[in-house]
Amino acid sequence: MPLKLGAVSEQIEHMAQAMAALSPAQEQFLEQAQALLRSIPADALRLKLEQQRQRQVRFPWLVATPHGSLCGAILAHPAPVDFCVIGVDASSVPPDRHRSVRFYVLNVGYAALTYGRYADAVLDAESQLYFRDEDLYLFPEKRDVPIEGTLLNARMEVESLQTLQEVIQHRAHRSSGERPPIVALRDGPLILWTLQSEPQEVQDKLLYGFLQAMSSLRQSGIPLAGYISYTDSRDVANSLRVWICQESPNECEHCKNSKRDLCLALAKIRDRDLFNFLATGERSELFASSSQILERYGEHRVDFFYLNVGGEIVRVEVPHWVSADAEWLSLLHAVIYDQSRRSPGFPPYPPALLEAHEQAVITTTERRLIEEMVERALGLHGQSVLRSAKDDSKRRRGI
């Protein structure tokens, strides 16, 4: 066994000891951070963030601008009697550069769960294999910018929202009479921050479909949210750092601020811990994200809030047209909390997203099957699939 488990196990013990030693100090800083959160007037923080922005101070971290009180807590209303939640998730078989034929597969799973008098469920997936130049390259005429890695993930997000939109349209055609309220949930963020480092024309190409789908949802009168479980975000904690920072947030190494220790501790505090004062069912006030990619979102600019679903503080991202509509926001809050109540597990996770994931997932067996089907189909047409020597040697593992 080449992995030296003995050595790793010793290091695991060291890690556990280090974390245990750190935790009382972190607890103390968390209490200080929460006291700070309660004491900062939202208007003053907004003003400070705005001033920094006007002075074109580039924050080294993402910050959150509060729309309301920083420590506000809003309790969920009861969900309506009749309503529908549509969850969507996606997975892919990425292109393999070690194979002579280039293709990828996207599988978008969805679950439309209707509750109340007309309780019903539709669980299904849209599966598609992409192999043409226009699918494989962002700029097919030049065969430039292959869709893989981050771009494939972004493409998957676009397909997810488009499928969501198609499912909703299909339901609208089928149903007659009054439609119960529908809420659309996506697994993961609405802020496609991974595109931030891409050139503008790449962002434009990929964001176009994403934003179009959001527009269609808005026109159909369906509030949309991105649900992020176990969020790593520190946007609000970072805003607290900006608040206590007397100098420039880019010159931490020369900082002589009396609250330097708290500032450094805040760098390690996640928003999910900061908002652990929320009671079950309560959400925080809304915050605006400072993510650069949102400058390209226009009317779909994303706001977010934290919500205690019972056992976990999750981050919920919503387009501005949802956060600006009190009725939609209240419906979304009520429905997400209601989903957590119906969750079969603890900490809870929305059944609509759980079932969408089950529909979307591509198993190892299915991946192998796709590979075999491609090889067989190409073989029938006199085409053989060649593999790189590296890939071949890994498969053979000859001694």
Place this chain on the structure above:
Amino acid sequence: MRIGEIVETTSTGFVAESFTLNRPPPLGSLVAVSLPAQDMEIYAVVAYGQTVGLDPGRRAVRRSTEIVFDEAIYHEHPELKHILRTEFGAVLVGYLAEGQVWQHLPPQPPPLHFSVQTVETGELRRFTDHLLYFRLLLSYNGPVSPLQVLAANVREVYRQRGSDRAWLDVAAREIATLLKNDHEALLTVLYAIDPGEASAIAERRGQL
């Protein structure tokens, strides 16, 4: 009436997915698979039923609360009807071909994905007028003991034949003959059919 679809098939039996969740056909009931192309009807006896997750990797977890339980759980979680499946296994006991009933294994297993149907009373009477198929039931090997499957079949047939006492007597005698060398097994079957009747029959035959 179509009640399920075959999802596993062998020369001795099949597994079918029930069209109704949590309601497989009764244990021991006679079901049939029609093969119009061969002009054949294959008969089988339901030997077990179970409801499990559609995905074998997902186990069912508790869903009830103080106010939501039993049938209400399915209303509160509409997705359950799509992620659970009820299946039943059946043991092949004979077939109808060229107008004649045969109580031995059919030449081929019933085809995969074919429908499983209930058996009308007339057809059931015709098949169960002979009891050679009890031997096939006793050789069945599955999650439910063959003795219990046999007893369940006798109960079901007796009921469907309109509480046919004469048939029950013949069936009990047939079982007594088949299990004459295994007193405990015989009592197990007779008690499972009807404890009162079993005692009387056993007494009459001097088995007790």
